[in-house]
Amino acid sequence: MTPDLSAVPLCLLADIPDGGAVEAEALVQGEVESLLVYRHGDEARAYLNVCPHAGRRLDYAPGRFLVRNGTIICAAHGATFAADSGDCTQGPCRGDRLRAVPVAVVGGVVRLAAEKPLSGT
Template sequence: MSHVFLSVIDALPDGGAAGLDAEVGGEPSPLLALRRGNEVRVFHNVCPHAGRRLEVAPGRFIVDADTVVCAAHGACFTIPAGDCIAGPCRGQSLREVPCELRDGEVWIDPRG
């Protein structure tokens, strides 16, 4: 299966996080897109610490000092790499979904 369209890059906040939904691995999945300039990386919207979604409310993320913060337990993940640099899962990373940029559009590999 080829890549599927996820979003246009301009719809993602530069230096921030956006929640999106797509089918990955044959299942509906909440995703997290982290953008810094023209670099976008896409992850499963699941904290490796306790398996909860990262946002405070649907689509609303805590972004502070170039990190996105898990609303449940305060783990801090770098933007756009998704590496945990503080909190209960320090040293771990968000689970990435392969993506690519094509003419200002973000495409993901739905196999996950």
């Protein structure tokens, strides 16, 4: 039986510093994936923890991300992404984007939204 992924909690919004990001793991399209979960005020965005440049993880240590002034910086070669959109604005994969995973904040909990094809593919 397929689990109801729409109910899967990832983390508490309060556990993410505003303007920062944490790691969460979730089943996405049948695979356990590491996700970067970014907070902007009362909203959250999630992306696969995979850089489109060379497929490396974005974090410099497990679950530790370089996030500053609304940008996410890949620890491998410095590609810079707009945190709200996932668009690469600078670096070796400029014009590409992070693969977004739909999430929703419900009652202070960041949850996977209804599963649908990932954007940016």
